[in-house]
Amino acid sequence: MERNLHIKKSIFLEPGRFQLMDKHDPTHHVQGRTKKESLSHEERKKQLEFQKEAVVHLNSLYNYALHLTMNPSDAEDLVQETYLKAYRFFNSFERGTNCKAWLFKILKNNYINRFRKNSKEPGKVDYDLIKDFYHSIKDIQNDTSEAESDYFHSLLHEEVYQALHSLPEEFREVIQLCDIDGFTYEEIANMVESPIGTVRSRLYRGRKLLREQLEGYAKKYGINTDNNHNNQ
């Protein structure tokens, strides 16, 4: 029922939101209506399965895209493209494997193709960009129940975020996939196209670097990192 409401809203209140998808397939609305009667049982089955398997990971994908692009608008575009591609190639998704991992890999490839070609040198961190990004996101999220009003907690989120993004990409990536998105080493190895041993050592070194960063912040602000995670 809730899903249907989304569809109504999307069609009648915000027609301009679909420019990106219309660009890829300008006739899909017309086709959708005229061919409705002839849509095969298989196609409907595919849609339902796609919603059940793939659409449920929307929030995770959006957050992954935010981490990669550090820009909410680019992140939205990236997620849209990912789902469009995933839907088209859903038949090639190996049933029984982790659909979230499959989607993450598509998103990462899209990101590389679309954004990284023109980006600055890899490995260089723009702290101002991270700060701006974080504040823009916080402003957007202010009306949600998840927003933090407590300054101490807000600061700490930002520090951890900043520390994570200060790591070289190869370390940040595996930490993110493991600690935030909960993938197994085998899935991560497949995603970053490296052996499991490499995933292990990157996680080891990455966490060590991260800890040093956090200790640096803690000293700077007089915070005791030992108890950070207990103060929520």
Add this chain to the structure above:
Amino acid sequence: MNCQKARVLMSAAVDCELSFKEEQGFLLHLSECKECKNEFEEAKKTKMIIKEKIVQFKAPQTLINSIMELTSFSTIEHEDTLLFE
């Protein structure tokens, strides 16, 4: 097991990705080596901080709508009909 080998296994130990045999050896080493034990505790804590402190945002409603639209072509006309009934 020596410290070098224990460090190789450290992250996998934090993430419960060790085989039974590896875990036995690793835990035995920790019981004998304070330095590695401390490092293990710190690594676990770091993982916990990341898990708990990195904010997970909700996808914007406009994005949710467009993804739902993508996977609901066949229901569009049906929804139109319902709306004008």
